[in-house]
Amino acid sequence: MEKVITVRNLVKKFGSFVANDHLNFDVYQGEIFGFLGANGAGKTTAMKILCGLSSPTSGEAKVAGFDIYRETEKVKRNIGYMSQKFSLYEDLTVAENIRFFSGIYGIPPASRKVKQEKLLKDLGLESAKDSLIGSLPLGWKQKLAFSVAIFHDPKIVFLDEPTGGVDPITRRKFWDLIYGAADRGITVFVTTHYMDEAEYCNRVSIMNNGRIEALDTPENLKKQYSAKNMDEVFLKIAR
Amino acid sequence: MKTIFYVIQKEFIQVKRNKVMLRMIVMIPLLQMLVLVFAATYDLKNVDIFLVDKDLSSTSRELAGKLEASPFFTINNTSFDPEDGEKELLRNADEMVLVIPRGFERDLIRDDKASLQLLVNAIDGQAAQLGYSYAASVIRDFNKNIIAEWKGLPEFNAPFQINTVSRFWYNSELEYKWYMAPGVLAILVTLIGLFLSGMSLVKEKEQGTIEQLNVTPIKKIQFLTGKLIPFVVIALFDLSFGLLIAKVVFNLPIVGSLWLVFGFGILYLLGILGLGLLISTVADTQQQVMFVTYFFMMIFILMGGIFTPVDSMPHWAQLVNEANPVFHFMKVMRMVVLKGSNFGDLIHEFVALCILGFTFLSLAVWRYRKTA
Known part of the structure; x- marks a missing residue:
């Protein structure tokens, strides 16, 4: 399988605090890769480095085949990102947000319109096309933010705690979108707090104090730590 | 480009x-032009005088009448006790006390000279001097008239006299509003530009x-170019709007070229917007932007010469002003609008604004x- 992310000895320090301590892992094309860890374990820091939002202190990483130091702009063309802070423009309508972000990625208006119609239809949000984002319920906003993040068909999409603050049913529906993206061949790199969501991933890594303590499929991890579910695995590692 | x-x-x-x-x-343009221009006027009008006439002669009454007849003075109160006048000064009810001593007319006839006392509230030195010299000139005219009247001699009896004939150029009626309006316009453009650009980036952060x-x-x-262009357009709209108000309401004569005004406007805005962006790259919240912007506005405006002539500031302050974009732009506005200066007259300002704009933008x- 093709590797779309390779990380070798990645270190990020803030002063004397080590947020990422020699991370090593690979992510393969088309998989859903769960990035787990307690608050402050260093998940978001690592993700921001891979997205080019932050530069590492040392180590190497390639995203979509491009070096994160030297080929930042090429990396950015090939990734999508959805932050834990909801980040579409609240004072623009759904259609205006799509138009703006498509414009930045250089998607021509004709294909934008086709894709936009399909997107809204798939989400069942045709009626919300001209509503301001700020007026929509959180669950809808998150679905839209995800759809906008993959609108330009990136190789990889990074999701930073995408389902914070919504009910289990909405979360379940959100994961349907994630599966849909993975089926289209988009690699999904997702951080989460919810252990039921960890079960949906092909492979998960669990971080603690800036280090990756475990990395495998959910089944193997449960066997390895003789746990009934991911919850127990997580508690055994993070203590 | 797309x-x-x-x-x-x-x-x-x-x-x-x-x-x-x-x-x-x-x-903002509406309020600034209509309120600030009127409020910040230095025209001397309606100076309240407290009259202490102890002489009560026809001459003293004639003098009082002359003052009252001038457009600048109003005799607000009278009394025979100068202390009443001092009390009025303290209360800020009157700005001047004129004391005509007993025997004023008599002394004038008998000794050919008499004294008057003029007490001026000089808390605002500039207004006090202006008021004093106006009052003094009314009294001087009055004096000349009596000489002519009583002695029957023509005014030019003094054998040698230098006559100064002065004309006020560029603002012949000394209309203070015309002086203020271009300055207020400069402030307007600064305010709009600085706030729009300062807020916008930090809002995206928040x-x-x-x-x-x-x-x-x-x-x-x-990204930054796309962000700046709309603000240039909005600020230029406000500049035109402000100019229109000044033209319609104050009948401001726009002597120079409007192209020059707007050309300099764009150059100036690039610097101001650069500064706004710079502030918002450093700040994390809109409050922080407000504080820092306010600080810069205060210094720029007070030093820039809207109220006080920069030429009378100490030398170091004039040097500091070279780094003050408001100072340069205000000068350009006044020179072009009131005097009709052309580009050749404004090379210094052009270079200064280019340097400042380039510095702010590249820092941002x-x-x-x-x-x-």
Whole structure:
């Protein structure tokens, strides 16, 4: 399988605090890769480095085949990102947000319109096309933010705690979108707090104090730590 | 290029949706031009005089009448006790006390000379001097008249006299509002430009949209250019709006070329917007932007010479002013609008504004990072 992310000895320090301590892992094309860890374990820091939002202190990483130091702009063309802070423009309508972000990625208006119609239809949000984002319920906003993040068909999409603050049913529906993206061949790199969501991933890594303590499929991890579910695995590692 | 267009489009929609912003864009020019220009006038009118006439002669009454007849003075109160006048000065009810001593007319006839006492409230030195010299000139005229009347001699009896015939150029009626209006316009453009640009980037930070943009392949120069252009347009709109108000309400004569006004306006705005962006790359919240912007506005405006002539500031302050964009732009506005100066007269300001604009903009671009 093709590797779309390779990380070798990645270190990020803030002063004397080590947020990422020699991370090593690979992510393969088309998989859903769960990035787990307690608050402050260093998940978001690592993700921001891979997205080019932050530069590492040392180590190497390639995203979509491009070096994160030297080929930042090429990396950015090939990734999508959805932050834990909801980040579409609240004072623009759904259609205006799509138009703006498509414009930045250089998607021509004709294909934008086709894709936009399909997107809204798939989400069942045709009626919300001209509503301001700020007026929509959180669950809808998150679905839209995800759809906008993959609108330009990136190789990889990074999701930073995408389902914070919504009910289990909405979360379940959100994961349907994630599966849909993975089926289209988009690699999904997702951080989460919810252990039921960890079960949906092909492979998960669990971080603690800036280090990756475990990395495998959910089944193997449960066997390895003789746990009934991911919850127990997580508690055994993070203590 | 297309990317910039999408950013511009987005910025305009956001301004359009922001009702507070829209109201500010229309109301600030209106209020500043109509209130500030009138309020900041140094024209001397309606100076209240407290008259202490102890002489009660026909001459003293005639003098009082002359003062009352001038457009600048109003005799507000009278009394026989100078202390009453001092009390009025203390209360700020009157600005001047004129004491005509007993025997004024008699002394004038018998000894050919008499004294008057003029007490002036000089807390505001400039107004006091102006009031004093106006009053003195009324009294001097009165004096000449009596000489002519009583002695029957023509005024030019003094054998040698230098006569100064002065004409006030560029603002012949000494209309203070005409002097203020271009200055207030400069402040207006500064205020709008600095706030719009300062707020916009930090708002994206607060809402988290900046992060979303930073993971896109947009170049920072594209993003910043797209952000600045709408603000240049809005600020120029306000400049035109302000000029129109000045023309209609104050009948401001616009002697120079409007092209020059707007050309310099654009150059000036690039610097101001650069400064606004620079502030917002450093600040994290809109409050911080407000504080810092306010600080710069105060210094720029007070030092820039809207109220006080820069030429009478100490030398070091004049040197500091070279780095003050408001100072240069205000000068340009006044010179072009009131005097009709052409580009050749404004080379110094042009160079200064270019340097300042380049510095602020490049600092802003340098400070704005897509990666933390």
